Amino acid sequence: MKLGFSPEEEAFRAEAAAWLKAELEGPFADVRGLTSLTEMPERRRDWERRLGEAGWSCVGWPKAYGGRDATLAEQVIFAEEYARAGAPPRLNHIGIELAGPTILAFGTDEQKARFLPAIARGEEIWCQGYSEPGAGSDLANVRTRAWREGDEWVIEGQKVWTSLAQFSDWIFVIARTEEGSKGPKGLSFLLVPVDQSGVTVRPIHQITGEAEFNETFFDGARTDAANILGAPGDGWTVAMGLLGFERGVSTLAQQMGFRNELDAVIAAARANGEAKNPLIRQRIARAEIGLKLMRYGALRMLTDAEGGRLNPSALTYKIQWATWRRDLGELAMDVLGQAGETVAGHEYAFPALPNLFLYSRADTIYGGTNEIQRNIIAERALGLPREPRGDLK
């Protein structure tokens, strides 16, 4: 066990830091410090392309597909420096963290060559079409259908919670390609271009007043017959594999965002005197500890993953960060007091911390609710009996 880095790794850190500093104090100074995922979308695309150009977009990917073949330690270092430099969240995080690794694992050589470099170069932005209204976290309930017509797949149905769809070039869609099939059988994993008449993206307004998520409608949408990952009917397997990619090095970047949020809470507490309140101090200490434990938990998982071992602790990560952030939102409001409940002007748009309080209620829901996570932990990690489907007597 070792937490420190070698001199070679520290040299890599210096190189990454220097490049980031030059860009973010130079041509990309305008996106520095942004925390929202969606602000200034055009400049965010420029930034994605700039990262790709310089080989800093997907550092852990093979060089052949536009990556840098970076070791785990280097990936960790890059994530740290990226955040330290105030670089903005990645507009294409679904492409980088979900679509890319899934194509790498399940794609043909042609698919890899077609899609991966375009992601690594920051040229194609992705979103995901998983959830459906009425299906929630239950993937086996998918009702979106697709069928072959000539050299194309035709898609009909509706997805929901498709965040970033308004900025995306591609969406991956789980659709039922076997008529009459039920549950996890008969599903396929399709890659579909967003910019076509058969695809309509409609924003969903959230309790924050913003609209980060979307509903996406497929009404005779089309994609080339080759744009399927795995064979027809393999959709469930591919989708389950994908779940395993949700906990990569990007978690460390995410944690840097959490760090900024916690720092803002601490600053507010110092400013208004709540930092002296013993009850608030305890909760801030809990948040500090929780954040560190996310970091070291992630390093444990990543070290094991690099060695080819799955650390069952990985299954606990989603509920950990989602709950941590929800607690932080409540703490933020308790620190701000009533002042956090109003904003000048007529627009229903709150500053970062009150917005965190509202937004973080979604964290424990999307991407698998806390309840689904507990089922998964109990069943897969602890070996307890599966939750039965269907009617009970």
Add this chain to the structure above:
Amino acid sequence: MKLGFSPEEEAFRAEAAAWLKAELEGPFADVRGLTSLTEMPERRRDWERRLGEAGWSCVGWPKAYGGRDATLAEQVIFAEEYARAGAPPRLNHIGIELAGPTILAFGTDEQKARFLPAIARGEEIWCQGYSEPGAGSDLANVRTRAWREGDEWVIEGQKVWTSLAQFSDWIFVIARTEEGSKGPKGLSFLLVPVDQSGVTVRPIHQITGEAEFNETFFDGARTDAANILGAPGDGWTVAMGLLGFERGVSTLAQQMGFRNELDAVIAAARANGEAKNPLIRQRIARAEIGLKLMRYGALRMLTDAEGGRLNPSALTYKIQWATWRRDLGELAMDVLGQAGETVAGHEYAFPALPNLFLYSRADTIYGGTNEIQRNIIAERALGLPREPRGDLK
């Protein structure tokens, strides 16, 4: 809605208080202030008899069976004064609160005449034979068997958690009287004398080091054929009715005991300075509030019950007090600090507050675990689907 008492009720209070004071500062000064259920059992029996003699044993019962026909308000007042006077917990509380009301509801006139006055006079102490090893809170799993031989029932089997069995004259037993029956069918509710060769009581040592509970073995135990409540096979119905009696006026007396425990915690906190610790103050305030809400919750239930209405809130009472007391045990230890973890001498026997910390872990288990309580609330009060029995696919 009215919380105060009328002048007539206050006169009743004065009468009760005067009698209790005279007894507990006079002939029964030695049992005053006792908090344990089992200390000085012979004197406790004397006290039960004295209460019965003076008509203060079962004030809410009909006069015909040794009660006083007291109104709800009078019962509340008597419970308050009983506790205020430092009178000890009732050795026969199972007889008074469970066996008596059940016999009153399901017994024949002969059974009422035979058993109720003996309870009211403090002459016969009762305990309950519900749980069995391996059956836990699942009454339908009862394996103790009974069958008719001539004019008697013969009982064979084992009960567990039979508190007070060592002091009892009678035990009520749920036994399977229909051979081969399963689940709630084929059970009967039998009244069995304890003092016979077929009944053996063996203490169970708890984590406190004490042995308040027992295992009770029935090895050809016998009782008169007449000692069955309801018809053979009605055991489930009678037992379920009995559960409804667990939340009578005695809850108020129980709360007076809780009050004493909380006062002891507050005294300890004042003595060692923890009363100034804002974290401890919050927890003590929560305990104070929780205790008051138990009191007023009980008054709501009792008022409704007097008017013949079942307040569904009654279903929440067990989990409320059990959880409150478990929390109080933890609070007590946190107030005492490490000092609470040691005791002089060689005997593993801790003073009241550390003992509360250990003992209260049982509160959320016996008489229906918190988990069972939540099932009951969800199913009976909220109308949610029943938890399925048996194998799941």
Add this chain to the structure above:
Amino acid sequence: MHFAFTDEQAMIAETAKTFFAENATSERTRAAMADTGVDKALWQAFTGDLGLAGVAIPEALGGVGLGMVELAIFAEEAGGHTAALPLLASLGLAAPAILAGGTDEQKARLLPRLASGELVASFAAVNMGGTPGAALSDETLTGAALLVPHGASADLFVVAADNGVAIVERGALGFGITPLTSMDQTRPYARLDFGGVAVETLADPRAAVRAALTTGWLAIAADALGGAQACLDRTVAYTQERIQFGRSIGSFQAVKHRLADMMVAIEQARSAVYWAACAIDERSDEAAFAVHAAKAFACDTYTHCAGEMIQLHGGIGFTWEHDAHLYFKRARSNASLLGTPDWHREQVAGLAGLDEAA
């Protein structure tokens, strides 16, 4: 001792329940949210047709002459629908302040108009809710008050200043009202600025503030109780309809247990609210303890239940379109307004004798 509604109280509860269910609909509330945070037709119906606005105001002053139990009953039912009404501001805070601290002339002049709903008032408390302070000098008020509930739609303000309690009328010279966009749009706040405004003062400022706070705390607690109960009821209904993994989600034991925990808390909150209401009405020694307990416990319960409502509804519970966020935001407003649960528990700790010598 009879801790259940009388027949009359049960009738009031039934009336209030039906009234809010029929009128305080989601559509109307949302229309009010987009406007001033007051459903004016609802206010008219409540004060006029129903005639319940003066429930706790004496009959001689135009009210109904009932007490805190009845006030809690309608606050609970209004809370059950996050009704967009200035109930708390006008009837839970301003009216009791005037009733307890005003001169006979002030009471006779103002309370009948508050009871009839013709006049809407609000209340600004010094040292609570971030008030930067305001001071009286020669019947003139200078300073500011932040976060005054329904401040932008009130006609009259009872302002607890550093050194007295003033009555300020909308439109007075030097008096500025700034509406603020508020997280809970059904209870919007406003900022008040007093630039040497000529005011009248209340005769007994101490009694006025005590009555306003006591009644306000109770009204908030009752609102929280109604809100929490609505969260539970709606979530129970949803979990019974909603099918996931081929089962109603209400059949999952973990969901059942969480709904049960909500009920356990709500039943305690109910005891707390009506205990406090009775204790105030009966002038019991326990009244202060009870109302702090009710405010702390009911608000925590609401916070918990509203959070669970969103969580157990899943994605839909997080949309603007669903009502869950109205409850969630009202719960926050209730918890932070006029003392947090922690602050109220600290008062309980004091009353429980923790500061006495060992």
Add this chain to the structure above:
Amino acid sequence: MHFAFTDEQAMIAETAKTFFAENATSERTRAAMADTGVDKALWQAFTGDLGLAGVAIPEALGGVGLGMVELAIFAEEAGGHTAALPLLASLGLAAPAILAGGTDEQKARLLPRLASGELVASFAAVNMGGTPGAALSDETLTGAALLVPHGASADLFVVAADNGVAIVERGALGFGITPLTSMDQTRPYARLDFGGVAVETLADPRAAVRAALTTGWLAIAADALGGAQACLDRTVAYTQERIQFGRSIGSFQAVKHRLADMMVAIEQARSAVYWAACAIDERSDEAAFAVHAAKAFACDTYTHCAGEMIQLHGGIGFTWEHDAHLYFKRARSNASLLGTPDWHREQVAGLAGLDEAA
């Protein structure tokens, strides 16, 4: 950066796991509880056959020359069986104090005997655990220390007095040891009375206390981690065997979710313990933060898991005969010894900069 056991560390873990599973059985632990709280044969085997007592003592002083990660590994495994050993007292507290603060002569004289297990030591900290205070004057110690872990079976005591750190030998003139019946009988406390006892002092008392506390906190946290994991493992096994209502209770979703929550907490505790161990070994700036975090988090996790263990076992979990109470009592001992979780979090709050100016 490699946050997983090395092959050697994995081997030590495997050895320790097997050793405690085979030897620290419930029967032997219970025999020790009825006696002095030390399973002497287990101590002999651990220090002698296994040779691991000196794991964190330099080789030149008779130890194995490894570090905090390895110490945490065996503390975790010992904790997994609530082993009745003076590990914490002798190796987690006294040895590091002497190693950090003793003269070369003291180290050479005492540490090899501690590493071999021949000598058992304990540690008494002033101002923690209710010590009423002890003062040094001219190599003479006067005062008392309460709640010294394994005090009744130790041969040697490192006493952090008000004005220095003393080494006191059992049997010294004027030195009284009173065994106390302790809630956790596998870690019994004793009271020490010093009536002007002639003692030797450590050269660097500040370093000695800092090392003792840091190592002690880590060892307790590791013990808590092992204990919590054992509570989870045993409860998972029990819920799979135990049939209620015709189903294994582990098939009830509410039970599953609570077991899942235990695992979520335990995995964080594991990160905390080994982060702290590495941070101390690597002299990281984060070391103080990490060890406070580990002590607070792991102890809270153990408290939670041990409580859940009793609850989910039902009646049997509450009997003396079942091992659940051993974990429950050790969890309490861990939490209260050398600073409660609240106290450690308060240290974290300070380190997080809450006391800096805004």
